[in-house]
Amino acid sequence: MTLAGPLLALALAGCGATSSATAPSAPVATSGSTPVPAAAGPASTTASLLGSQPATLDALRAAQARRPVSVLVPGVATAAPVEARTTNPVSGGLDLPDGPAKVAWWASGSAPGDGTGSVVLAAHVSYNGQTGPFTRLASVPPGTEVVVTSADGTARRYAVQSIRNAPKTALDRGELFRTTGEPALVLVTCGGAYDRTTHSFADNVVVTATPV
Numbered sequence: 001m002t003l004a005g006p007l008l009a010l011a012l013a014g015c016g017a018t019s020s021a022t023a024p025s026a027p028v029a030t031s032g033s034t035p036v037p038a039a040a041g042p043a044s045t046t047a048s049l050l051g052s053q054p055a056t057l058d059a060l061r062a063a064q065a066r067r068p069v070s071v072l073v074p075g076v077a078t079a080a081p082v083e084a085r086t087t088n089p090v091s092g093g094l095d096l097p098d099g100p101a102k103v104a105w106w107a108s109g110s111a112p113g114d115g116t117g118s119v120v121l122a123a124h125v126s127y128n129g130q131t132g133p134f135t136r137l138a139s140v141p142p143g144t145e146v147v148v149t150s151a152d153g154t155a156r157r158y159a160v161q162s163i164r165n166a167p168k169t170a171l172d173r174g175e176l177f178r179t180t181g182e183p184a185l186v187l188v189t190c191g192g193a194y195d196r197t198t199h200s201f202a203d204n205v206v207v208t209a210t211p212v
Contacts, residue, residue: 065152066154067084067107067111067150067151068148069082069149069150073137073144073146075136076133076136077133077134079147079149080102080123081103082105083097083102083103083105084104100126101132104123105120106119109178111150116181118178118183118185119185121187124190125201138191140207141160143160145158146158146160146207157212158209159210159212160207160209161210164205167203184209185211186206186207187206191204
């Protein structure tokens with residue numbers, strides 16, 4: 001599946017076939033990466049790097065501890081493993097895991113426990129005839145508590161606020177894929193009519209939840 005137009009937030013690959021996934025255009029970044037400020041000149045390089053190293057290591061450790069490793073949506077599927085994914089430097093799309101079992105986390109965005117931004121988890125609705133972890137996502141009722149477990153074992157809960165099935169051309173990626181504003185969890189998969197010629201769905205199912 002492909003994004004069609006600048007306002008399209010996400011189209012998931014392999015929703016009904018084995019095509020590759022696409023997602024919002026975003027800078028490619030590895031989860032937990034922390035830039036080290038450039039030194040003013042050769043004489044200050046060592047001091048600058050040494051001075052920033054402890055904070056950088058702490059930030060890296062904290063980011064690694066918060067990264068999601070599993071997600072459970074009661075009534076939709078058993079707990080599914082999550083792996084960090086970044087945007088493809090060529091297509092600008094989010095690379096989903098091969099196969100139907102895993103969920104992709106937009107590693108350039110927020111992590112569970114961050115005070116701002118959206119934690120975006122995306123998965124196949126189906127893959128080569130096999131159901132994906134978000135196959136029944138559209139049927140989740142409001143109020144359902146979604147559990148996201150981080151690498152450090154912390155389980156964070158989010159209450160579903162809204163479920164919508166929207167044409168891919170009508171989604172505003174800035175609304176869903178953000179690093180500022182109130183913290184939220186966004187679950188995305190494919191939905192709507194399936195085109196057997198293009199092997200793609202017409203819509204995206206988007207579930208938005210807030211921390212409990």
